[in-house]
Amino acid sequence: MYDVIIVGAGATGLTAAIYACRKKLKTAIISIDVGGQTNLTSHIENYPGTGPMHGIELMQRFQNEAIGFGAELIMGKANKVDKTDNGFRVGLANGESYECKALILAYGKVPRSLGIENEEKFLGRGVSTCVTCDLPLFKNRDVAVIGGGNSAVEGALESATIAKKVYLIHRRDSFRADEITVEKLKQNKNIGLVLNSISTKVVGDKNVEGIEVENIVTKEKKTLKVDGVFIEIGYVVDTSFVQHLVKVNEKKEIIVDEKCNTSHAGIFAAGDITPVPYKQTVIAAGEGSKAALECYRWLTGGKGAVLDWS
């Protein structure tokens, strides 16, 4: 039983964890990745106080601080939230579940999913939505990259520098990426192009063992043997699994007040999953801090000492 479970480990969730832990709350973070959108910025200069660095490095610092203060990090895809007598139960796609007294939703915009079998189950555990973040896990192993835009094509090229064999799976026979990038792709002998093909299933039992693909012209199905699958097909808001508890707006963002309270007592939301303007790491971090302090105030029945002027 955690005092608080934070869903999401981007700038918002990690900052919320830092603040929750410093208030001595027993804190878990459930996430499919660590770092979120900030990871995608290779040279972040406008986060005050640190000097320029890769977004991944900045987020690793946040992570180290959150874990250093006592947060537990649980990798996986939260896809179910139920009210219990004492709080909430958060279910993961792999069947695990965790209980908490209060919940902070801070998982931002989420990578668009394919909606295929075993995809959610292995998210954060072999299925990844960020080549730049997770590629080091697949050194000298075989991976598939799925998508046809710049991030997928560049992801395949990047993968080929570290992985042994790379498959780039795309449902059309041409790429939307820049011509010069596509040229590089075609010349790279480590990259196998799997065109006119859709992915139909992640294959595996405990670990990812392959990806099943279907050629949409010939209808032929085959399974590519890979250890990792990178899905690079864009971002969406996904609040479907919490909409029975909290109010959302017309964009499906979770509605919050100025202290990150949602419409449901004990559930807080912060960062890109809410209508907060201007998607910046420092803004996300600030919102995470608000959510954790408000959560603490709520857990202590308003008695917890929170530094404020009022």
Added chain:
Amino acid sequence: MYDVIIVGAGATGLTAAIYACRKKLKTAIISIDVGGQTNLTSHIENYPGTGPMHGIELMQRFQNEAIGFGAELIMGKANKVDKTDNGFRVGLANGESYECKALILAYGKVPRSLGIENEEKFLGRGVSTCVTCDLPLFKNRDVAVIGGGNSAVEGALESATIAKKVYLIHRRDSFRADEITVEKLKQNKNIGLVLNSISTKVVGDKNVEGIEVENIVTKEKKTLKVDGVFIEIGYVVDTSFVQHLVKVNEKKEIIVDEKCNTSHAGIFAAGDITPVPYKQTVIAAGEGSKAALECYRWLTGGKGAVLDWS
């Protein structure tokens, strides 16, 4: 003519400056100090990404970044804002004034003032509201500390380690500070206690030359020759000089929407000067970022590219 003048150089104002400069706005910061409330935290552990350090060091990093990106820092007390044909004119207590197209008010809670002659004129220029921040400027010089609480008494003790002669001026004959601290005070031969006395005037022409005090029992007046005056008598909201332009709430905080717009077009406010909850450096920084991006959006007629999801 600046694109934007930011009043205040705490975490909020400095972050706003970083963001404004990165949008190529000609940016000035007007402030009585650099660092604001964060300076008062000797060991800040919960600002994500930097590791623990003194608040002053963190704020110096913010300052270096803001200035590195092109912000101009003008030391002094803004005490007048007028609407002009093209924007706003900000007046300082020393008579200077500066013009801008847009204004960001980010000066937080401000140190309580004595309300005596020349106090405002020399604020940030010999009169200081933070011993910890500005003491190094007065090495081997004479200073007065005004106040009777812990921060004044501790400020006097701290001053005595660096300054030559220290006067502690207090309107009563006993201190509210802890007994053990008061004992140290009485044993320190560098500190002269000026009790039952009120300060009546900062003396000086271009620089601070002394402080005039009046003994409230004997009515005797005298001038203590000092190079610096530290006023340590607490904090208040002071929006009196902008209330003819922007709406404030019952606490005199400036009312803003979620993007830091005030009730007046072209005037933005962020951080502790607004009702934003939970006074934390990372929250203040996030709000400063919002204000600068919204200011940029406004200055460009909504055409400026601002990273957002919508």
